[in-house]
Amino acid sequence: MKNMLIIGGSDAGISAALRIKELDAQADVTMVLADAYPNFSICGLPFYISGEVQDWRALAHRNIDEIEKHDIRVLLDHRAEAILPEPKQVHLVSADGHYIEIGYDKLLIATGAESAKPPIKGLDGPDIFFLRWMADSFAVKSFIDQNHPRRAVIIGGGYIGLEMADALTHRGMAVTLMEFAPEVMTTLDPEMGRRIRAELTSKNVRVVTGQAVQAIVRTQSGLVVETVSGDAQPADMVLVATGAKPATALAQTAGSDLGVGGAIKVDRTMATSVNDIWAAGDCAQTWHRVLEQYAYMPLGTTAHKQGRVAGENMLGAKREFQGSLGTQVVKVFNQVAAGTGLRDKGAAAAGFAPLTAELSVWDHKVYYPGAKQMVIRITGDRQTGRLLGAQIVGPRETEVSKRIDIFATALYHGMSVEGLCDLDLSYTPPLSSPWDPVQMAALHWCDERKQRG
Numbered sequence: 001m002k003n004m005l006i007i008g009g010s011d012a013g014i015s016a017a018l019r020i021k022e023l024d025a026q027a028d029v030t031m032v033l034a035d036a037y038p039n040f041s042i043c044g045l046p047f048y049i050s051g052e053v054q055d056w057r058a059l060a061h062r063n064i065d066e067i068e069k070h071d072i073r074v075l076l077d078h079r080a081e082a083i084l085p086e087p088k089q090v091h092l093v094s095a096d097g098h099y100i101e102i103g104y105d106k107l108l109i110a111t112g113a114e115s116a117k118p119p120i121k122g123l124d125g126p127d128i129f130f131l132r133w134m135a136d137s138f139a140v141k142s143f144i145d146q147n148h149p150r151r152a153v154i155i156g157g158g159y160i161g162l163e164m165a166d167a168l169t170h171r172g173m174a175v176t177l178m179e180f181a182p183e184v185m186t187t188l189d190p191e192m193g194r195r196i197r198a199e200l201t202s203k204n205v206r207v208v209t210g211q212a213v214q215a216i217v218r219t220q221s222g223l224v225v226e227t228v229s230g231d232a233q234p235a236d237m238v239l240v241a242t243g244a245k246p247a248t249a250l251a252q253t254a255g256s257d258l259g260v261g262g263a264i265k266v267d268r269t270m271a272t273s274v275n276d277i278w279a280a281g282d283c284a285q286t287w288h289r290v291l292e293q294y295a296y297m298p299l300g301t302t303a304h305k306q307g308r309v310a311g312e313n314m315l316g317a318k319r320e321f322q323g324s325l326g327t328q329v330v331k332v333f334n335q336v337a338a339g340t341g342l343r344d345k346g347a348a349a350a351g352f353a354p355l356t357a358e359l360s361v362w363d364h365k366v367y368y369p370g371a372k373q374m375v376i377r378i379t380g381d382r383q384t385g386r387l388l389g390a391q392i393v394g395p396r397e398t399e400v401s402k403r404i405d406i407f408a409t410a411l412y413h414g415m416s417v418e419g420l421c422d423l424d425l426s427y428t429p430p431l432s433s434p435w436d437p438v439q440m441a442a443l444h445w446c447d448e449r450k451q452r453g
Contacts, residue, residue, distance in 0.1 A: 282303060
């Protein structure tokens with residue numbers, strides 16, 4: 001009976017543990033967590049803080065009893081400090097300071113990512129927050145409940161920053177969102193980011209872009225967030241949401257090589273450079289299916305799949321992770337933004353000849369009440385016609401997530417843009433058109449390709 005040890009109990013860790021037990025009920029599986037919250041939906045934290053999800057326990061995909069029913073041993077509040085590949089031991093320290101040595105036959109590192117801390121002065125304080133783990137959400141919510149802040153500044157206009165602008169507005173605060181880039185949502189084209197900015201400003205969120213924050217200054221009347229250009233924004237609380245970096249310190253104690261983006265270097269079986277050690281999730285690099293090379297894209301959906309692959313291979317299989325496309329979607333008030341695959345810049349850098357075309361289209365037949373417009377941008381290779389990526393922004397009712405998933409499926413299978421038009425998609429007047437908006441955008445791209453030669 002093999003001793004399977006998993007460090008980390010979020011998406012990748014729990015997926016690996018469950019897959020191991022599914023394939024081999026006799027396997028000895030231990031999952032070690034640095035906190036007390038296994039298998040919680042970290043993506044749900046903004047909705048708990050907003051009050052839309054009332055009970056934090058609802059964020060658990062499975063509670064501890066449900067996990068242990070699978071005969072998975074769970075060690076809560078134990079931080080792994082070092083891995084010794086010989087003699088296959090991990091050194092742990094418990095919350096009360098006791099040191100423990102635990103052995104393994106096969107080991108998975110699923111330590112996730114850490115909040116990236118930008119070079120801003122004055123980042124420490126009881127009213128300045130990062131948001132990545134359950135404890136972070138408790139700190140934010142407790143501060144709001146006890147202090148009733150009126151003004152909030154969010155540094156960072158990515159997915160977490162946008163969702164928290166929505167959440168804190170929902171809590172009645174005046175919110176300022178500050179982004180160093182020229183536009184919010186830098187994972188999409190600026191044209192799409194401007195549409196999300198318009199939604200933010202329509203909900204009274206002040207958006208400041210193109211300015212670097214240099215300091216958070218504490219005054220008698222509260223905090224002041226200062227930019228290099230001299231903008232000074234007062235606040236009662238500040239949330240820093242400037243991205244994530246892979247948590248690799250533990251892997252480095254084992255001598256594991258690092259790869260793209262400073263993440264743990266793995267092959268497509270999720271094996272590290274150290275024998276009998278695998279890595280999965282936000283701490284590890286990932287295979288990009290379109291680029292056919294490794295990238296760093298920390299996503300929960302990717303972590304689940306990588307963990308499942310790693311779990312199988314820890315039992316001796318040779319399954320390969322099939323790759324990521326970077327498919328993402330976010331709700332910002334009543335608008336939804338989504339993207340998958342490559343945009344012009346990334347496609348050109350990879351050697352493609354990208355062409356991007358944009359179309360505004362109704363989500364369903366206009367004669368049926370409630371039709372709304374969505375904007376779809378398709379990027380394809382003008383020489384081969386291959387689909388390379390897509391972006392969509394539209395009202396929540398327009399089923400943006402369904403439609404970006406059509407593009408993601410097509411990308412996964414290497415389809416051409418024109419091939420989208422051959423798909424047999426569902427239609428009824430209240431929900432779509434005989435040519436779905438995805439197909440209308442594809443036809444438009446094909447026309448643009450012809451016109452531009």
